[in-house]
Amino acid sequence: MTHDPVRIGLVSISDRASSGVYEDKGxxxxxxxxxDVLLNSVEFVTRLIPDEQSLIEATLIELADxxxxPLILTTGGTGxxxxxxxxEATLAVAHKVLPGFGEAMRAVSLKYVPTAILSRQVGVTRGGSLILNLPGQPKAIKETLDGIFAAVPYCIDLIGGPYLDTRAGTIDVFRPKSALRISV
Structure with missing residues (x-):
C-alpha cells in the first residue's frame, strides 16, 4: 500500500526559546x-514563536489556511x-472544539504527574486542520502523543485529510472497519 504524504505544522511557543535564551527542544x-511512528512521508512546517496570543493565532491560521x-501541533503555553x-489563541481560531482531546491529554499526563490538572490543553478543528495543544517538555510530548494518537488519523480522515498510517509496534490506529483501506 502506498502512503499519502502529509504536511504537519509544528509550533513551539516559548518566550525564552524564541529569543535564544535556551535551545528549543519541543x-x-x-x-x-x-x-519513529508514521509510515507516511512527512513535510514539517515549523515555527518557534513567543507567548503572544495574536502571533499564535496568526501562526495557526497561516498553517491551517x-x-x-491537516495536523498542527503546538507545544508549550498551556499552563x-x-x-x-x-x-485562548487556539480556541479563537477554531471552527469546532473537540473536548475529548483535552480531556484525554490531561488523563494521560495524570498517570505521570499530579500537576497535569493545571494543563489547559485543547483540541480543535479549523477547516481541514486538526490543531492539538501539547505540553512543552519532550518527555511529556511523547507520553501525550503515545496516549492519544490512536484517534488522530481517523479524525483527520473525517475532516478530509490524508490517510495516516503508523509503523507496526508503535501506535495502533483506530478506525471503524468501514474507514479502513484495503492493501492491494
Whole structure:
C-alpha cells in the first residue's frame, strides 16, 4: 500500500526559546516522534514563536489556511502562568472544539504527574486542520502523543485529510472497519 504524504505544522511557543535564551527542544521532539511512528512521508512546517496570543493565532491560521497542514501541533503555553495563552489563541481560531482531546491529554499526563490538572490543553478543528495543544517538555510530548494518537488519523480522515498510517509496534490506529483501506 502506498502512503499519502502529509504536511504537519509544528509550533513551539516559548518566550525564552524564541529569543535564544535556551535551545528549543519541543520541535525536535515532535519531529523525532513522527519519524519513529508514521509510515507516511512527512513535510514539517515549523515555527518557534513567543507567548503572544495574536502571533499564535496568526501562526495557526497561516498553517491551517495557507500552508494547508491537516495536523498542527503546538507545544508549550498551556499552563496557568500569566503568559500562557496557547489555549485562548487556539480556541479563537477554531471552527469546532473537540473536548475529548483535552480531556484525554490531561488523563494521560495524570498517570505521570499530579500537576497535569493545571494543563489547559485543547483540541480543535479549523477547516481541514486538526490543531492539538501539547505540553512543552519532550518527555511529556511523547507520553501525550503515545496516549492519544490512536484517534488522530481517523479524525483527520473525517475532516478530509490524508490517510495516516503508523509503523507496526508503535501506535495502533483506530478506525471503524468501514474507514479502513484495503492493501492491494
Amino acid at each position: 520541535l525536535p521532539a515532535l519531529e523525532t516522534w513522527f519519524g 495557507a500552508e494547508t497542514c 496557568p502562568a500569566l503568559r500562557d495563552v496557547t489555549p
